Amino acid sequence: MTLRVQGLGKRYGDSWALRDCSFELERGRVTALVGANGAGKTTLLTMLAGVLRPDEGTVEARGRISFVAQDKPLYGHLDAGGMFQIARRLNDVWHQQRAESWARRFDVPLDRRCRRLSTGQQTQVALAVALGSRPDVLLLDEPLASLDPVVRRDVMRELLTEAADTGMALLMSTHVVAEISGVADSLVLLRGGKLVLSGDLDELMSSHSRYVGPPARTPPAGEVVHASHHEQQSAFLVRGGDRPGEPWVTEPVTVEDLVLAHLTGGGAA
Amino acid sequence: MISLGLLTLRQRRFAVAAITAIAALASVVIVVLNHMVAATPPDLVGARPWLAYGDLTWEVLYFPTGFGALVAVFVGAPLVSREYENRTHVLAWSQDVRPRRWLAGHVLFLAGLAVLLSVLLSLLTIDLLGTLEHVLGARYPIDPFDAESFDASVPVMLGHTVFGFALGLAFSVLTRNTLLAMGLTLVGFVGTRMFAAVVLREHYLPPIRTWRADSPEPYIPQVPADGRRVDSGVEFVNGVRGHFAEFQTADRLGTFQLIETGLFLLVAAGLLGFAFWWVGRLRRI
Amino acid sequence: MSVVEFRIDRGAGVPAYLQLVRQVREALRLGWLKPGDRLPTVREVVRASGVNANTVLKAYRELELSGLVEARQGSGTFVKASLGSADPHIMAELRERLAGWVKQAHAAGLEDEDVRALLRIVLAEREK
Numbered sequence: 001m002t003l004r005v006q007g008l009g010k011r012y013g014d015s016w017a018l019r020d021c022s023f024e025l026e027r028g029r030v031t032a033l034v035g036a037n038g039a040g041k042t043t044l045l046t047m048l049a050g051v052l053r054p055d056e057g058t059v060e061a062r063g064r065i066s067f068v069a070q071d072k073p074l075y076g077h078l079d080a081g082g083m084f085q086i087a088r089r090l091n092d093v094w095h096q097q098r099a100e101s102w103a104r105r106f107d108v109p110l111d112r113r114c115r116r117l118s119t120g121q122q123t124q125v126a127l128a129v130a131l132g133s134r135p136d137v138l139l140l141d142e143p144l145a146s147l148d149p150v151v152r153r154d155v156m157r158e159l160l161t162e163a164a165d166t167g168m169a170l171l172m173s174t175h176v177v178a179e180i181s182g183v184a185d186s187l188v189l190l191r192g193g194k195l196v197l198s199g200d201l202d203e204l205m206s207s208h209s210r211y212v213g214p215p216a217r218t219p220p221a222g223e224v225v226h227a228s229h230h231e232q233q234s235a236f237l238v239r240g241g242d243r244p245g246e247p248w249v250t251e252p253v254t255v256e257d258l259v260l261a262h263l264t265g266g267g268a269a
Numbered sequence: 270m271i272s273l274g275l276l277t278l279r280q281r282r283f284a285v286a287a288i289t290a291i292a293a294l295a296s297v298v299i300v301v302l303n304h305m306v307a308a309t310p311p312d313l314v315g316a317r318p319w320l321a322y323g324d325l326t327w328e329v330l331y332f333p334t335g336f337g338a339l340v341a342v343f344v345g346a347p348l349v350s351r352e353y354e355n356r357t358h359v360l361a362w363s364q365d366v367r368p369r370r371w372l373a374g375h376v377l378f379l380a381g382l383a384v385l386l387s388v389l390l391s392l393l394t395i396d397l398l399g400t401l402e403h404v405l406g407a408r409y410p411i412d413p414f415d416a417e418s419f420d421a422s423v424p425v426m427l428g429h430t431v432f433g434f435a436l437g438l439a440f441s442v443l444t445r446n447t448l449l450a451m452g453l454t455l456v457g458f459v460g461t462r463m464f465a466a467v468v469l470r471e472h473y474l475p476p477i478r479t480w481r482a483d484s485p486e487p488y489i490p491q492v493p494a495d496g497r498r499v500d501s502g503v504e505f506v507n508g509v510r511g512h513f514a515e516f517q518t519a520d521r522l523g524t525f526q527l528i529e530t531g532l533f534l535l536v537a538a539g540l541l542g543f544a545f546w547w548v549g550r551l552r553r554i
Numbered sequence: 555m556s557v558v559e560f561r562i563d564r565g566a567g568v569p570a571y572l573q574l575v576r577q578v579r580e581a582l583r584l585g586w587l588k589p590g591d592r593l594p595t596v597r598e599v600v601r602a603s604g605v606n607a608n609t610v611l612k613a614y615r616e617l618e619l620s621g622l623v624e625a626r627q628g629s630g631t632f633v634k635a636s637l638g639s640a641d642p643h644i645m646a647e648l649r650e651r652l653a654g655w656v657k658q659a660h661a662a663g664l665e666d667e668d669v670r671a672l673l674r675i676v677l678a679e680r681e682k
Binding site for chain 3: 028029030153156157158160161163164165178179180181182183184185201202205206210249250251252253254255256257
């Protein structure tokens with residue numbers, strides 16, 4: 001365990017932005033944090049980063065945490081070199097070379113003021129700052145959002161390599177569900193401020209199935225996560241349950257199916 | 270801490286350069302004026318010759334006060350709110366150094382610099398005041414309790430500057446909005462200063478009270494020439510009509526200046542404490 | 555240069571590590587990998603394919619458990635056994651019969667899509 005979250009909650013006025021959130025991050029593991037806009041992803045990450053005060057619950061961390069916020073805040077009047085100097089003074093551990101090589105790897109000029117860098121380059125400076133401090137837990141809020149597809153792929157590869165090299169735990173929020181498979185080991189899924197699904201991705205995939213068959217109100221087996229009905233057939237995404245026989249067809253569940261089913265959560269309908 | 274100070278210097282080099290430049294410019298003006306006043310021909314000493322330089326001389330005496338306001342509004346007030354506005358607080362406060370220490374570094378460095386510069390201005394102003402007093406001579410004494418002479422004191426200036434900075438910081442933390450914080454700080458700083466100067470100041474110690482029965486003799490003022498009248502009027506004592514006077518004497522000036530310094534520093538400590546408590550509420554896991 | 559290049563079909567309903575396992579098995583079956591060949595290191599795979607290190611580790615462990623590869627301390631993961639592909643004669647014969655069956659299906663009005671669906675159902679039923 002590198003980081004343990006227990007019953008974490010944050011309230012804005014009368015409404016809870018996040019409630020009853022518990023999960024763990026393990027060393028060297030990559031966890032994808034998914035949820036619709038406003039589901040509480042940023043609230044959760046900001047609390048884990050220690051810049052937002054939780055209203056309830058505890059966070060227990062072993063090691064140092066680094067956070068890259070969604071808008072990648074930087075001091076606009078400083079260049080990347082200046083940002084690194086600041087980060088060096090604000091951290092107990094600092095690897096200048098690591099930060100610089102990241103910036104160089106992604107073609108960020110070290111001597112240009114951050115506000116004059118492109119948004120993509122700003123993202124790279126923010127990532128370089130975070131990685132330079134060699135965290136045990138790296139929290140990334142939509143890290144790839146401002147990057148073009150090629151760079152997205154490269155950044156993801158580099159981040160995974162860093163995670164493999166250093167054993168840091170990585171928790172990243174993302175909207176691009178299609179990119180999770182193979183990248184993330186675990187999933188944390190928020191819906192309406194509640195944690196509705198979390199765990200090892202492979203286990204989640206094998207514990208869910210999709211049954212397609214004749215029109216029916218209930219699935220042949222398992223607990224319904226999402227159901228869709230058409231004139232000639234019903235399809236259920238279920239959790240658990242034994243593989244049903246004729247006339248039901250069992251289809252494999254993709255990560256995207258799994259996530260979208262839990263995000264829309266038509267189970268109760 | 271030194272390292273954090275250097276960080277502040279790097280991060281806020283504009284503010285640092287600006288207040289240093291303004292203080293330097295103000296110092297030059299004060300020194301030049303001092304020389305001009307000091308160069309008054311001996312035969313003009315005691316005859317208000319300095320009027321040749323107009324009211325500028327008096328206004329220059331307010332430079333340290335103006336500098337304090339400048340520090341409060343342009344250094345204290347944006348300190349935290351600017352971070353919130355640019356969302357860089359998320360960056361700065363999610364590093365290993367905790368927000369409280371981060372703030373301590375900034376406050377120590379910036380407030381330290383501001384105090385240093387205002388003390389310099391203060392010393393130069395005290396010098397100018399001395400020259401003026403000499404040139405004006407006994408015929409035109411300067412009231413020691415007037416703002417320009419009362420404020421011409423290193424401790425007073427220090428108290429005011431630290432207070433202004435702390436006030437700006439407190440508003441900065443509270444509003445998270447730079448413009449609003451600057452406005453509130455300006456109003457708060459000027460208001461507090463005026464309140465202290467006009468209302469509080471003469472009550473720092475109970476005034477000396479005298480009473481004299483009215484007599485047909487020519488009236489002799491009970492308040493000394495260099496004293497400050499607090500109150501006076503008609504009063505009957507044992508059925509005898511007379512006049513009373515309450516006043517502070519010039520020899521109390523030093524004590525009063527220390528009392529005012531203490532008061533402002535006390536309030537500043539409260540404001541700083543609030544700011545640090547507020548920022549420190551962010552819990553590091 | 556690594557012998558195999560892994561790629562993940564992120565839209566597939568198969569866990570990423572199983573995809574890697576299948577790709578190695580396929581490479582063995584097709585003869586791209588032979589006993590003694592070294593598999594790319596975890597780090598190399600992560601770097602080249604953007605796959606999580608744990609996924610690669612899990613795939614390699616799976617392959618090791620099925621006796622196809624072995625991890626040698628400090629020098630990497632090596633192919634131990636080849637996947638005995640079926641006798642070429644039998645392969646050729648099966649293929650011919652399948653081609654005939656497909657022809658039959660088309661004649662009966664089935665589209666490629668239907669053929670695939672049928673195959674999937676039959677395979678799925680056998681798994682039970």
